[in-house]
Amino acid sequence: MENNQLEYKSDIPKKPNQLKAEIVSFLNSHGGTILLGVDDDGNKIEHSEKRYKQWEEIISNWIFSAFYPSVVNLIEIKIDKVFTISVKKGTNKPYYYKDGEGFNAKGVYIRVGSTKRLANYEEIQRMMIASKSEEYEKLLSENQNLTFEYVRMKLKEKDIEFDSKGSSLLNTDGKYNNAALFLSDQNPTISKFAVFQGTDVSIFLDKKEFTGSIMKQLDDILYFSNLSNKKKVIITGKPQRDEYEDIPKRA
Known part of the structure; x- marks a missing residue:
């Protein structure tokens, strides 16, 4: 049965943007799976291997060119008993399918229950703000002389050892990011x-x-x-x- 993370499609629609919108709705929500070649009850519809190859070529091209921001590492195609499109939750929302140049507000969809719907202005704004917040937390902290005595104390009360690497407080160069700054004893915010x-x-x-x-x-x-x-x-x-x-x- 279809739900907020599962969608059935018998074929790529005559209007391809309909399937692109389904993919976008998962990217902008909690991720999900699209089973292609399946009827509304979840029963497999027999298709030729040639048809599967056509689908694979079309959707592979979409992954590299049909969406913005980039979804290259967020969508995976798997051909087994059924044709499966696995979509991860996006980290740089809002995602949309392209329609000409520039931002396409009509291509921003979200998942609500077992259906997709067009995101409204407020929802798009919230996604933008949330993405910017996540980006800021990952930026390099100007202050690298950080201590975490209070955090260590609170974790120790729960028999948890403080681990800056496991807590995603360091970037790839081993330097503290802004998330670390907020948790540190030197946090400048009041x-x-x-x-x-x-x-x-x-x-x-x-x-x-x-x-x-x-x-x-x-x-x-x-x-x-x-x-x-x-x-x-x-x-x-x-x-x-x-x-x-x-x-x-x-x-």
Whole structure:
């Protein structure tokens, strides 16, 4: 049965962009598999070996020329009992099939359940921002004198040994990237936390700034927010008393 990572196709459609759109939808989502030469119920349709070779030639050409950004290492063709197109989740979204020069917004598809649909403007923007964020984290850190004492301490509590290589904090030259910088004790970013009186943002009840490893900042923010979250107790005459927090934990 078709699902969010499996698609059946009896043949390459007369309008090839329909199959290209299926491939793009997997690239922009979580990856998936297209079984070519299969009916809607998943039953194999007999095709000649010559037909398989035609499909292989067409799709191989697409891999090198029909999509942007490059998908060369993201799509694999396998001919066994059925013709299989394996599509990996893309790392440089949004992907689209080409239609002339420049960005083709009408070629950006995503996978929703067992179907594809055209991505809207907001979804395309989110993909672009996410890709840029991933690229930034992989860039070389200007500061190479990094320590990870807080991270080591937190991992040690879980009996986990800190490994900068296994954590993808080093580039191919063995130098720290920006992801390492954020986790390090030298992290230059600062988190600010403020408590206001009601909904009036002009009246501060308290405010704090947190520095250090991003992991430490998150722990400090959670600790401070718990201290600032007042608890109210209501006596109702019942054996149990009712307790309420200004901000429920589930929020």
